[in-house]
Amino acid sequence: MGNMSTLSRFCTGIGPALETPDYNKYETLRGLTTLSQEWMKFHKLFEVDQIRFYSSCRHLFCDPHLVAHQPPDPQTLAVAWTNNAAHNWSENEVSGWLKTHIGLAGFEPLIHVNQITGDVLPSLLLREQRHAFEVPIPVDSLDVLERGITELILLGPPSRLSLQLPVAVMSVSVVVILCVCWMVTHCYLSSRRARQNRLSWLDLQKTRLTELHDRMCSLDSEIPDFALSATPTKVSF
Structure with a gap:
């Protein structure tokens, strides 16, 4: 009986242990x-x-x-x-x-x-x-x-x-968006200033034309009528 127990322990020692899957x-x-x-x-x-x-x-x-x-x-x-x-x-x-x-x-x-x-x-x-x-x-x-x-x-x-790339990509995207917004705003303001300058120039030319027209009218009123209707006369000898 003792030999059987010893043999059992020996076999258990050399046999493969069962592993839990x-x-x-x-x-x-x-x-x-x-x-x-x-x-x-x-x-x-x-x-x-x-x-x-x-x-x-x-x-x-x-x-x-x-x-x-x-x-x-x-x-x-x-x-x-x-x-x-x-x-x-x-x-x-x-x-x-x-x-x-x-x-x-x-x-x-x-x-x-x-x-x-x-x-x-x-x-x-x-x-x-x-x-x-x-x-x-x-x-x-x-x-x-x-x-x-x-x-x-x-x-x-x-x-x-x-x-760190996704954070960097997001940062670059924000910078790009801000740059685009700045460029659009800058172009809009520049266009608006150019339009205002052109309108100012047109108003100035209109004012000058009006002044010139007024001066011509005043000159016409200062010239005597006979000077406008006089004809040259022949001088006979």
């Missing part, structure tokens, strides 16, 4: 598989029919330099994603990325509601994963989210400069 890891791998399949689809389409490719491509897969290469398998993508800095993002870091990404700021509250961290972001590429959001999201907004996650997986997290 990691649902998030599984869904993340499925999301990366979907990304790899979509890449492969556009890769094949690019090789056989580039006209159809350019009319149906999406996101980064419209880049011919990218789709010209055969995509890596899902396991390779999974390893690359594990080494991606965004993989270790916390909820706050994911939220910060959404705030600085044009078109994704509206998703920021949902990240905290659903406790989404960086490691599970690829799982949001799955259409059936949309139930993770408790609030319905418009299809157009989901398309923007897919693009952002795809860029994050394939290109990595944005640099500090690109994180």
